Every structure is written in C-alpha cells, then in structure tokens.
Amino acid sequence: MKTNTLNITTNLMKTNFKFLAIIAFFGILLNSCSSDDDNGSPTLNAPEITSFEYGEGSVHSTDQVAYKGSDIHIEAEINAEAVVSSITLIIHAHDLTPGEGEVDWDYENVYTDANLLVINPTFHKHVDVPTNIPAGEYHIELIVTDELGNSTEIDGHLEILDYITLSDFSIDTTAVRGDDFHAEFFVEALNGIHNITVDVHAHGLTVGEGEVEWDQEYEYTEGYHGLTEVEFHQHIVVPANAPTGEYHIIFTVEDEEGNTKDYETHIDITAS
Structure with missing residues (x-):
C-alpha cells in the first residue's frame, strides 16, 4: 500500500497553521483587553x-x-x-x-x-x-x-x-526717697519710636502722715521719637514724701504705627 506523502504534509501544515492562528487570535484579544483596561482607568499623578x-x-x-x-x-x-x-x-x-x-x-x-x-x-x-x-x-x-x-x-x-524689641536691661532694684533711680535698656523699633512711657505705682502701700501717694506716668519723646534703634537712659526722681515699700514699674515703648511693647519690674523705695 502506497502512502500519499504530499497529502500528509499538506494536512500537517493546515493543522499547524490553524493552531498558530488560534494562538495569535487569543494574543490579540488579550492585548486588546489589556489596552481597554488601561484606557478605562488611567493613573493620575499626585498634585x-x-x-x-x-x-x-x-x-x-x-x-x-x-x-x-x-x-x-x-x-x-x-x-x-x-x-x-x-x-x-x-x-x-x-x-x-x-x-x-x-x-x-x-x-x-x-x-x-x-x-x-x-x-x-x-x-x-x-x-x-x-x-x-x-x-x-x-x-x-x-x-x-x-x-x-x-x-x-x-x-x-x-x-x-516683634515690631519692637527691648533688651540689655539695667534698672535699679532699690532707691531712697528724695533720690533717683537709674533705668537703661536698648530699643529696636521697626516703624520708629513714637514715645516711651514709665508708669510707677505702689502695691497696696499705706500713706502715712505727711506722705503723698506716688502714682505717676512719665513720658519721654526727646532723643527717642522717630528713631528705630536707641538706648533708653534716664534717672527718675523719687518724691521725698512717697511712702516706702515696693513699687511696680511698667516701661512701655509705642511705635509710629501704634504697636506697643512692655517691660515690667519692681523697685523697693526706702527711707534712707
């Protein structure tokens, strides 16, 4: 019995071609699906x-x-x-x-x-x-x-x-009535100094016979007004008839724009 070699070869080629065609089809289909997924849900970057x-x-x-x-x-x-x-x-x-x-x-x-x-x-x-x-x-x-x-x-x-900065304080902590006390500090004011005030008042002191309550505010402009950097240096006289005891002092620097900066301290006033 003779075998038709040509027919067998042809059939094998057809089978292989169909197999390759099926593989190619599924490859295209998978690639298409993957592309659809990518186009449907793009990745967005963070802001x-x-x-x-x-x-x-x-x-x-x-x-x-x-x-x-x-x-x-x-x-x-x-x-x-x-x-x-x-x-x-x-x-x-x-x-x-x-x-x-x-x-x-x-x-x-x-x-x-x-x-x-x-x-x-x-x-x-x-x-x-x-x-x-x-x-x-x-x-x-x-x-x-x-x-x-x-x-x-x-x-x-x-x-x-701060619009206003105060530093390098040197202020007496005691003084004798009838004498004065020394106050010194450095001022930096970005907008320029308008004035410097010193408020002195007592802490619940009893006013004795011949004494007068010392509750006063002092204002300083000369040598300070308009300057952006200056050393405040004053000697403030203590009234001779002020009651002895502890006093509260508030130094306030006001600039040309109305900003203020305070520094508070205490001083003991003695009779001698």
Missing part, C-alpha cells in the same frame, strides 16, 4: 506644588518673615490632575519657650473653599499672627490632597519677630 511663598502680609512679602500682631501672606500654585479635595496649612514653633504672658502657637487649618476644590487651584490666604506668642523660628507646612487620595506637601521656615 504638584509648583511655587510656595510667604511673608509679611501687609506688603505681600516673600522674605519669609512676619511680625507678632500682624499677618502672614501665604500663596501657592498647584498643578493637580485630579480635583483637589483639601489643602492643609500647619504652623508650629521650633523649640521656643514661651516667656511670661506668652503661649505656644500651634496653628492648623484645613481649607475646603469652593475655589480651591478644582483642578490647578491657586492657594492665597492671610493668617493672623497672635501678639502673645514667642518670637523666633516657626515651621510652616502645606499639604494638598486630591479626590483620589493622592497628596503632596511642601514645607519651610518662617521667622516671627
């Missing part, structure tokens, strides 16, 4: 903060300095592929110890204003700086989160200063 500036609010400064009792101007440009859901601003101190009458400042605010909940918003806010916080270096942080849960952050440092 990008392209600029971040801050400083004294009254002049929209970018010098990264602000003043107690004033405000901070903060602005950021944001590129967001998905709609922004929130912007968080955080400001806190760097190891600052509050002085007498001061408190820690730990600011955090989550902004969800309608004009921010968009693609590519511009963040522009002014934040009030308390008057009773320590001066020094603060950490400032901005966090942007989109509706997909992606977030990004940027941070920096902010120096918070």
Whole structure:
C-alpha cells in the first residue's frame, strides 16, 4: 500500500497553521483587553506644588518673615490632575519657650473653599499672627490632597519677630526717697519710636502722715521719637514724701504705627 506523502504534509501544515492562528487570535484579544483596561482607568499623578511663598502680609512679602500682631501672606500654585479635595496649612514653633504672658502657637487649618476644590487651584490666604506668642523660628507646612487620595506637601521656615524689641536691661532694684533711680535698656523699633512711657505705682502701700501717694506716668519723646534703634537712659526722681515699700514699674515703648511693647519690674523705695 502506497502512502500519499504530499497529502500528509499538506494536512500537517493546515493543522499547524490553524493552531498558530488560534494562538495569535487569543494574543490579540488579550492585548486588546489589556489596552481597554488601561484606557478605562488611567493613573493620575499626585498634585504638584509648583511655587510656595510667604511673608509679611501687609506688603505681600516673600522674605519669609512676619511680625507678632500682624499677618502672614501665604500663596501657592498647584498643578493637580485630579480635583483637589483639601489643602492643609500647619504652623508650629521650633523649640521656643514661651516667656511670661506668652503661649505656644500651634496653628492648623484645613481649607475646603469652593475655589480651591478644582483642578490647578491657586492657594492665597492671610493668617493672623497672635501678639502673645514667642518670637523666633516657626515651621510652616502645606499639604494638598486630591479626590483620589493622592497628596503632596511642601514645607519651610518662617521667622516671627516683634515690631519692637527691648533688651540689655539695667534698672535699679532699690532707691531712697528724695533720690533717683537709674533705668537703661536698648530699643529696636521697626516703624520708629513714637514715645516711651514709665508708669510707677505702689502695691497696696499705706500713706502715712505727711506722705503723698506716688502714682505717676512719665513720658519721654526727646532723643527717642522717630528713631528705630536707641538706648533708653534716664534717672527718675523719687518724691521725698512717697511712702516706702515696693513699687511696680511698667516701661512701655509705642511705635509710629501704634504697636506697643512692655517691660515690667519692681523697685523697693526706702527711707534712707
């Protein structure tokens, strides 16, 4: 019996061709499905903060300095592929110890204003700086989160200063009535000095016979008015008929913008 070799070869070729065609078909189908999946659920990048500036609010400064009792101007440009859901601003101190009458400042605010909940918003806010916080270096942080849960952050440092700074105090702690006491300290006033006052009053002292209550405020402008840096140096006479005992003294420097800075101390007045 003769075998038709040509027919067998032809049948094998047809079988192989069908097998390869099936494999190619499923390969194309899988690739198509994968492409459809990619096109249906594109991956969006997290928001990008392209600029971040801050400083004294009254002049929209970018010098990264602000003043107690004033405000901070903060602005950021944001590129967001998905709609922004929130912007968080955080400001806190760097190891600052509050002085007498001061408190820690730990600011955090989550902004969800309608004009921010968009693609590519511009963040522009002014934040009030308390008057009773320590001066020094603060950490400032901005966090942007989109509706997909992606977030990004940027941070920096902010120096918070006093409009008026008092330092290098040298003030007598005792004085004899009829004599004077010496007071000296250094003043720096960004806006220039308007005046310096000294308020002296007693702490519950009984006024004896021939004595007169010493409760007086002294104002000094000559040699100080308009200057931004100066040494305050005065000798204040104690009335000869003032009751003896402890007195409270408040030194107040007022600048040309109405900002004030106080320094308080006590002095003991003796008869001799």
